[in-house]
Amino acid sequence: MEGLKVSDANLVVFLHPSKSNRVSKAVLHELSSHLFQFSEIFDGVLLAYDVDIVDRNAKLLSGIHPYIGVRLKAKLLLFSPKPNMLIEGNVVKLTPESIHVIVLGFASAVIIDEDVREEFEYRTKHGKEVYRSKAHRRHVIEVGTMVRFLVKR
Structure with a gap:
């Protein structure tokens, strides 16, 4: 990383x-x-x-x-993350406006909905919140998922 x-x-x-x-x-x-x-x-x-x-x-x-x-x-x-670096984190919370991530077990990061790829849409099904891909149904982001993202600032 x-x-x-x-x-x-x-x-x-x-x-x-x-x-x-x-x-x-x-x-x-x-x-x-x-x-x-x-x-x-x-x-x-x-x-x-x-x-x-x-x-x-x-x-x-x-x-x-x-x-x-x-x-x-x-x-x-x-x-020491800098802009345009690729960072991995564990998803801990999902909302329609953001994805909350913990990096290295201590640092928190927020990916706002504007920065989530357009192929993903927020859904709640049976009380479970997920971001689901429109192109690949089995590709989901949920609590506990490990995601990679680019640092903006």
């Missing part, structure tokens, strides 16, 4: 001096706070990381509240 990428990063993590006795644990805690959240720093959502602390001698940064700067190298797994 497009949108997933592995990046090698040289980072500096700033830690409070009270964390100086457990630097490794503090670095992991700081990186963990960025998991599954969009970050402009990484230009995507951080899904996983592997860290090596480069310099065991941290530098004390001066200021009102001095912090310790720890340099590290990290391998990051990022989810």
